[in-house]
Structure formats: structure tokens, C-alpha cells
Amino acid sequence: MARAGLTPEIVVDLALAIVDEHGPAAVTLSAVAARAGVATPSLYKHVRNLAELAELVSIRVMGELADRGYAAVAGRSGEDALRAFADAWRGYAHEHPGRYAAMIQTASPNLSKAGQRLVDIALATLRSYGLEGEQAIHATRALRAAIHGFVTLEAAGGFGLPYGIDDSFHQLIGMVIGGLPKPV
Template identity: 55%
Template sequence: MPRAGLTPATVVREAAVLADEAGYEKLTLAALAARLGVALPSLYKHVRGVDALHQQLAVLATAEIAEVLTAAAAGRAGSDALRAVATAYRAYARQHPGRYPAAQRAPDPADADHLAAGERAVGAVRAILLGYGLDGDDAIDAIRMFRAAVHGFVALEAAGGFGLPRDTDRSFDQLIAGLDRAYRSWGDR
């Protein structure tokens, strides 16, 4: 019999907290069962296995990032919106170091919730790019550029990959200023 109060949503929320505390790579069903105080087989009443758990964590994290990015962009345009969204993205990665990697998983076409969350996250960036006059294929390229640049920065930062004696906040500001210049001059090539 399932533990009273334990639901699939509760299992995923606790998995997210565990991932943030221990690291995404250490998120196992055994560790989660111990955290929840249940026997490992009891988890299978709420989640089909570790792959399904990771998929549900990806949905949760992607939805959270979408919410954060959308809120950061609200009422802003141009470089102000770009900076706000990039800063919010970086802050999310710092605050949630275990669930952030789960959000890097491409949405599963069979998972409507994951697809919708992914569209909301991409939509926040796409809306900013429309302000730069970027649409269609140019917007896709620019979205990929944004994600590669900001994700690359936060991943290197999280791994301790910036050893040079310069403030990383300053470097991040320069990165965003560079993206802004690139987007403003997109049609000049």
C-alpha cells in the first residue's frame, strides 16, 4: 500500500530537491526511496522507473525555467529583456544545480506537458528576438545562439571552469552585451 500522502507529484518534487542537494547524477530510486522513508518497490506505485523519474523531473524543471524566463521578460524589451532573461536563467541554474541539468533534455514528443513547457521557455526568448526583428529561421538560429552561450557560461561556472582572476559577473555582462550587439547587427552580414 502506498504511503499516505505520497503521490507521483510529491515523488517528483522530492526528487527535484534531492537532485539539488546531492546532484543530478546521484538521483537514483534507492536514494529517493530512502529520502521518502519508503521501501524501493513502493516507489514503483508512483513512478515507472528511473528513466520515467528523470523524464518527469525534466518536465518540472523545464516548466520552472519557462515560468522564470517569462516573468523576467514581462514588461521589458530589447537589451533590457535580453539581460533580464539571461540573468534569470543563470540564477535558476545556480539555485537549482541538480534539476537544471534535467531541463537540458529535449522535450519528449510523446509528452504533451514537456512539449508545452519547452514551448513556453523558448517562447520567452523568441518574444525578445522579435524585438530585434528576428523571426523564422533567423529566430531559431538566434535562440540556439542564446541557449548555447548562456548554458555554456552557467555550465562552466558550475564546474569551476573559470579560473582567471576576473569577476565572473563582469564576464557574464560582457557575454550578454555581445549577444545584444550580434542580434542588433544580424542583418548586416
């Protein structure tokens, strides 16, 4: 019998606790069920399968990342906003490496909807550069690729040279900003 109060949100909470402790690969339906104190079939009342659970975890992580990004850019514009957004994104990846690694990077209708908040924040920060439409999307993709690529390599230990990684990150973001038109 399912534990009283078990909901899809609680199932995601339990999965995230496993991600935080052991990484995304440790999330299985049986591991989540064990943590919930229920039999694995009881989870099917709340999630269809492991793929749906992974998607729900990704949606939650994207929401947390968007909340962090929004708070960072509030009241800022131009370079200050873009740097704050990048620092917030990287900070989230540092504080929650398992969650960040669990975020699915491919598009699906549900993930696209959740990811739209991040896109909207990036687009808002680019408005001060006069970028709209297609050009704003290209700039948003470049910003995402730069930040995600850097934090992914950093998490994997891909920067072994004896120079400041923070300095490298700030230089990378400066290069992205340098490729944008001057703020209007």
C-alpha cells in the first residue's frame, strides 16, 4: 500500500535526494520506492516510468535554475545582467552538481516549456543590446553553450592546467559579451 501523502512532487523530491547523495545514475524506481517505504509498483500511481521521473526531475531542476537566474538579473541590465546570469548558472551547477548533471538537455514538449523560463530570462538580459527575434535566439544559444559547456567540463575535471578557473570563466563570458552589439 502506498505511503499516505505520496504525490508526484514527493516522488520527485525523493529522486532528487538520491541525485544529491549518489548522482543521477543512482535514480531507479526501486531506489525511489525504497526511500519512500513502498513497493516499486506503488510508484506507478504517481509516475508512469523511469523516463517520466527523469523528465520531472529535469523540469524541477530547470525551475530551480530559472529561479536562481531570475533573482540574479533582477534590477540589472547589459553586461552586469549577463555576468550575473552566468555566475548564477555556474553557481547552481557547483552547489548542485548531481541535479545539474540530471538535467536532460534534449528537447521535448514538457522540457521545452520548462526551459522556456531560462530562455526568457536570457532574452530579457539581451534586450539592452537591442537584440530581438532571430538574433536574440542566436545570442541566447551562444550564451547557453558557453555556460553549459564550461560548467560541464569543469564538473568533469576537464581544466587541469594551473591557472584560475574562475578567471577563465569570466574571460569566456567576457568573450561572449564582446561578440554582442553595444548596449542601447
